[in-house]
Amino acid sequence: MDLVNIFIKGVFIDNMIFAYFLGMCSYLAVSKTVTTANGLGLAVIFVLGITVPVNYILENQVLKAGALQWLGEDFVNVDLNVLSLIMFIAVVSAMVQLVEMIIEKFSPALYSSLGIFLPLIAVNCAILGGALFMQERQYSTIIEATSFALGSGVGWYLAIVAIAAIREKIRYSNVPAPLRGLGITYIITGLMGIAFMCFMGIKI
């Protein structure tokens, strides 16, 4: 039950886009059609689902104060937390590279459909945000961290496909010329934020 709660919280209440404004750049840039938004959203779920557990292991076995105890008694007082930002970024980009190579090798069809989006994910702040939130919230097991990661990913996915569908719908709207393109997208995002506020404050 706890795992489900963490997942639901990640999707709706602590939505990456509407609660924390993370991953806005690709959210705004790649949301012109539902098909591409769908591809990018799935890739984000996938990468979040891999990098957050890996970072969780790293955090708890290497970076945390006293985490290096398994090396010997001399390392009990070592605190490598200063390195966590760099380490997380390194893990994210390495994982994205690895995932890219694996997908290219074993599933060329998926690789070609994701195209440029896979390498783009390395610089998506939602991914790094996921790792940092995992560190801040101190999930007790790796399964909880994974559940949080998948929830955040699904939330991001939902946000980007929803705005892509809206942008497809308003393609023929008579939007005032200065607002066309990004301007109206920002306004839509704000209005969607109001709609997503229905979940703020829910306690599960």
Next chain:
Amino acid sequence: MKIMQNILNSIKPHFEEGGKLHTLYPAYDAFETFLFVPNHTTQSGTHIKDSVDLKRTMVIVIIALLPCLFFGMWNTGYQYHSQLTSDMEGYQSIYSIFDHFLFGFWKVLPLIIVSYVVGLSVEFAFAVQRKHQVNEGYLVTGMLIPLTMPVDVPLWMLALSVIFAVVIGKEVFGGTGMNILNPALTARAFIFFAYPTKMSGDKVWVHGADKIDAITGETALGQLATLTNVDPSNSEIINNYSLFSSDGIYSLYNSFIGTIPGSIGETSVIAILIGAFILVFTGVGSFRIMVSMFFGGLSMAYIFNIVGLENNLFMSLPAIHQLFIGSFLFGMVFMATDPVSAAQTNTGKIIYGFLCGVLSILIRVFNPAYPEGVMVAILFMNVMAPLIDHYVVEANIKKRLKRIKINE
């Protein structure tokens, strides 16, 4: 009428091409087409000949809203008078049904006037500036906004929310028919999040409640929200919950008739049902959305009844009673069926309505911050509606492709 037409015709040259006031032509055009059937004829293409245009559609919705409006006016007076004189026998001899109505009429009328004047001024300004016709869409929005407000809402707040809804909710997308969120709900959400003290609590729903101590106007939902997470054996809690039994003020009968505190238009189930009948009969409102939203809410409330946590009396309220209180039915009939912001496909409408109902009850029960979940639930589904449509259309394409393959 003849005189009006003559006046309009005599000043018409000023507004036409080359006239001094040509920039104001959209404003003139709006008045003319509103008062008279225009003599424009289409110049190209084949068109369906039908007397129901956008204006007639909107007027039908206004007619459907009138029962709610009149009942809301009466209820405003009734709540005030009955709370002021706690002796039930006494107030019935002092105030007649017309006194209630007149009292409410003078309280509600300013809200409607402000809503229309402000909203239509913004519409006219945009129409003149952007050189398009004034659309009639605001006629309905302007009536819906006051009906979703508590009676004591300050007029400047109302004006501000109307401006927000018309400009950000509608005009930036290009006007009527192009918005993504329901403008009336956008206005309500804006004022709800911007000035929460005037939109929630137990001191806003009956006129004068913030000044006179004798009056408390807690809505049924506000009362219910205090019954989550409590000790069910506590005598005060039992007392509060008994307000919902058959002789309490929030009884099923009272909430069906509508003699409970709440927003102006939302309280009476009867008035809303009359409106729903008009909308469905004329084909203006989608019965698919209404029916599926009703069953969505009903099934969610039943699930809560079955789960029924010990310390959460909100969940154990009978499902049908759950739907009759608050603005669930009002939102279902007048807000969710908005043809612009709802899903467009028939299958999509059913999914959209069902999820609206489920989410409304879910937010109501689980989110202590918003005892009224319908507003935000419908806004959320407005956001999701294009996505639902997209996948419904995709599924249909796939189905057809498969059919072609089989035939080959």
